[in-house]
Amino acid sequence: MSTTTTAPGSSQAPPRPPDRPRDRADRSARRRTLGTAFVYAVLAVVALIYVYPFLITVATSFKSDAEAVASPLSLVPATWTTAAYERLFVRSDFPLWFQNSAIITVSVTIGRVLINSMAGYALARLQFRGRTVIFAGLVAVMAVPSVVLLIPKFLVVNQLGIYDSYAGMIVPLLADAAGIFIMKNFFESIPRSVEEAARIDGAGPFRTYWSVVLPMARPALMTLVILSFQGSWNELAHFIVASQDPELRTLTKGVAQLASGALSQGSQYPLKLAAAAIMTIPVVVVFLVFQRRIMNVTTGAVKE
Known part of the structure; x- marks a missing residue:
């Protein structure tokens, strides 16, 4: 019968404990959370792409003609004016x-x-x-x-x-x-x-x-x-x-x-x-x- 001996000074890693069910559940929950966050981020980008033209429509309606031509994609008018709405309801x-x-x-x-x-x-x-x-x-x-x-x-x-x-x-x-x-x-x-x-x-x-x-x-x-x-x-x-x-x-x-x-x-x-x-x-x-x-x-x- 032979025995295995470990040389002095040598190190041997202890065996890795098996994953507990709670640890597996935590990792699975983290993956689901990351996946959900990614899906919501993609949906937010897609929604912004669809909503952005409408936001431009509303913002431009409060601009002057000159500003609308100079900065058509700006969402914040430099000078707010309701001249377009007044013209619609009064002169048309x-x-x-x-x-x-x-x-x-x-x-x-x-x-x-x-x-x-x-x-x-x-x-x-x-x-x-x-x-x-x-x-x-x-x-x-x-x-x-x-x-x-x-x-x-x-x-x-x-x-x-x-x-x-x-x-x-x-x-x-x-x-x-x-x-x-x-x-x-x-x-x-x-x-x-x-x-x-x-x-x-x-x-x-x-x-x-x-x-x-x-x-x-x-x-x-x-x-x-x-x-x-x-x-x-x-x-x-x-x-x-x-x-x-x-x-x-x-x-x-x-x-x-x-x-x-x-x-x-x-x-x-x-x-x-x-x-x-x-x-x-x-x-x-x-x-x-x-x-x-x-x-x-x-x-x-x-x-x-």
Whole structure:
């Protein structure tokens, strides 16, 4: 039997203790923290890239024309001035444009919510001949670029005698294929047993839709409100072919004319960007109000 001896003066490292579960958990937590911090840093940079042009828009609207040309990317005006806003509201038809856009947008939003939800419910639940063909046509319309439909829209509006009127600007926008598609898909996700219980209680198709199914479709309705408001508020092409009366000019048409130098010559950067900044306010307000109401209320409605 032989024994191993260690020479005097030589050193041998003690064996490394095994990692404890707590140490492994701490290292894993540190890695997750670093990974999360990195992701948030990247998202902050991306958000800044998207927000920076809007910040330039707001800052430039408070500059003078000369300063806007000399330092267009500065976020802090050297001299704050509200001359651009005063010129918009006092020396232009901007209030009239805002009024026309508000009337059209509110009317279109209400109409789209009602018509799209009713059409979506009919395609999702009601059994009638030609339903599949209608839905296929709906999908086909979604695939057609909107610019292709401008001339047919003009011809229809003109033949109906509603050219240069609020009706010609509102009626063609009261329904859209994308909104019907969204509502149809959401209604199909609602359990049929909810409607069967309503029918047992004596409710007809419209009563079932209005009193039972529609309140459960709140997430889709709020999404539709946001998309309809934003789409009709920023609409330009349809308004170009539907009217030419200056009294019916909307914000999009008016701001487009400002961008082409309608009020005077020169760059007019503060004037144009002040109009653009004001245009964004209603859309932001509507989004902040309704996005908080987007919540799933169908979970737990019926126990299958």
